[in-house]
Amino acid sequence: MARRYNLYLVANMADLQPCPLRTDPSSSCPPDGRWQFNTNVVFRSDGLLVARYHKYNLYFEDAFDTPPQPEIITFDTPFAGRFGLITCFDILFHEPTVTLVKQGLRQLIYPTAWMNQLPLLDTIQFQRAFSLGSNVTLLAANIRNDRLIMTGSGIYTPLSATYHHAQKGDPQEGRLLVARVPVLDPLWVNQSVASEEGVVREDSTSSSATDSEYCHKDSCSDSPPSSPTFIASMMYDPFTFVLLNETEGEVKVCNGTFCCSLQYQRSPQSSSEELYALGAFAGTHTVNGRYALQVCALVRCAGSDPTSCGQEVEEAETKMDFLLEATFGTKYVYPSVLASKLVLEQPEHLETAATGRVSMKHSNMTAGLVTACLYGRMHHLDSE
Template identity: 75%
Template structure:
C-alpha cells in the first residue's frame, strides 16, 4: 500500500519475537520462548520497513509483554523531517514520551484504543492537551468501539486542531481527517525547506495584569468538600455566584479561579473548582497535581466530578496553580465534546501555570490544568 500510493504508512499490530529461555526466575521471557508486543510499524513510500516500536506502558493487555528494554524510536521523512512513535497509554508517562520531546522530537504518531474518561481524560481532550502542553504536533488515531466508549481522533499542532469525536447513535464508520500542518522538526526547519509558522496568544479582556496578578492573595474557601473524580479524592469548592474568585487547596497545592459565568436559557447548573495532589492508583499508577473547573452532573455537590457530556453555561475565567512540575497540560472541553483552545496559556519559571479563556462558543464541561509529577511515579 505504501509503495503503490507513494505514502508513509504507520500501522499498529502485534509482533511475535523469539526470546532466550532461561532458568532465571527473573527473566521476562515467557515459557513458550516468545515475546508478544503491541507494535507500531512504519513503511516508507518505497515500501520499506523503516521503523518498529514496541509499546512500553501496557494497559491490562494480557496478550502482550513489556519489552525488556525501553525503546526510543523515530523515523525520518523527506517531506516533514522526524517523527516519534507512541502507543495509547504511553502518553501518560515520562518514557518514551518526554524522553523523545527532550531529544528535540516535535512531531508524533499516536495510534490508540482510548476510552473516553470524562471529565479530565476524554480522548480528544487529552490529545489536545498534550499537543499544547508539550508544544508539539500529534497525529492521533483512535479505534472506534462504541461498547467500550472508544471514539475520537485528531490532527493537533500548537496552532490548530482538526478532530472528530463520534457521539452515541452516530453510524459506526471511519472518518478521514486531513489538515495542512507546519513542519516543526527543528533540523528540517533549519534547512529552510519546512513551513515556518508563528503564533501569538491572544490576550483576553477578562482581567488586566493588575487584577490577575494577585490571584494567590485570595484566601482558600472555607466551605470545601471532598468528592471522587476519576477515582481520586478531589477537594472542591462550589462556584456559588455568577462571578467571583475561588481558591481551593489539597494540602499545600492550591488552585485559584477568577470567573464570570453566563447562564443560557435559565437552566440551573452547578460548577465547582477542584484540586488534587497525589498518586492515582486505579487502572494505572501515576502522580498528579490537577486544577479542574468542572460542571457537576446534578445540583448536589456529591455529583461534582461525575461524567458530564453536555453544558449550557459559558464561562470567562482565569485558572491558575503553582505546580511542582513543568509538565502541565491544559484543556477546555465544551458541550458535546467540542474543544476550545485557551486564549492564553503560560508557564512561569517559579512553577506558576496560568490558563485564561473567554468568549466561549458553547457551554463549559471542563477546564483543566493537568500536571504530571513523573518523578514521583515510583514513590
C-alpha cells in the same frame, strides 16, 4: 499500501519476537521462549519497513509483554523531517514520551485504543491537551469501539485541532481526517526551533499586567475569600472542591499544599440551574494504572447536589470567562477546555512561568463549559 499510494504509513499490529529463554534465564522471557508485543510499524513510500516500536506502558493487555527496555524510536521523512512513535497509555508516562520530547521531537504519531474518561481524560480532550502542553504536533488515530466507549481521533498542533469524536448512534464507520500542518522538526527548519505566528504558549519569568486584566495570585494584594470545601471522587481520586455560587467572583481550593485559583464570570444567558465547582488533587492515582498527579479542574457537576461534582457530564449550557491558575511541581502540565457535546476550544492565553505557575485564560466560548483543566504529571513521584 504505502508503495501503491506513495505515502508513509504507520500501523498498529502484534509482533512476535523470539527471546533468550535458554541463554538468559533471568530475562523477562515468557516460558514459551517468545515475546508478544503491541507494535507500531512504519513503512516508507517505497514499501520498505523503516521503524518498529514496541509499546512500553501496557494497559490490561494480557496478550502482550512489556519489552525489556523502553524503546525510543523515530524515523525520518523527506517531506517533514523526523517523527516519534508512541502508543495509547504511553502518553501519560516519562518513557518513552517525555524522553522523546526532551530530545527535541516535536512531531509524534499516536495509534491508540483509548476509552473516553470524562471529565478529565476524554480522548480528544487529552490528545489536544498533550499537544498544547508539550508544544508538539500529535497525529492521533483511535480505534472505534462503541461498546468500550473508544472513539475520538485528531490532528493537533500547538495552534490547531482537526478532530472527530463519534457520538451515540453515529454510523459504525471510520472517518478520514486531513489537515495541512506546519513542519516543527527543528532540524528541518535550519537547526532552530520552529515558531508559529500567534502561538499562545509562552514561557516567561514573570507575569505582565498587560497580558490580562486579571492579576496573578502571587502578586495580588488580597487572596480570594475562602469558601466551604468538600471532598468528592473524580476519576477515582479524592478531589477537594469548592462551589462557584455566584455569577462572577474568585475562588481558591487546596488539596494539601497544592492550590488552585480561579477568577470567573458566567455569561448573562447562562443556566442558573447548572452547578460548577473548582477542584484540586495532588497525589498518586491508583485505579487502572498508577501515576502521580497535580490537577486543577473547573467542572460542571452532574446534578444540583455537590456530591455529583466530578461525575461524567457531556453537555452544558453555561458559558464562562475564566482565568485558572496554579503553581505546579512539574513542567509537564497539559491544559484543556472541553465544551458541550465534546467540542474542543483553544485556550485564549496560556502562560508558564519559571516558578512553575501555569495560567490559562479563556473567554467568548462557543458552547457551554464542561471542563477546564490543568493536568500536571509528576513523573518523578511515580515510584513512590
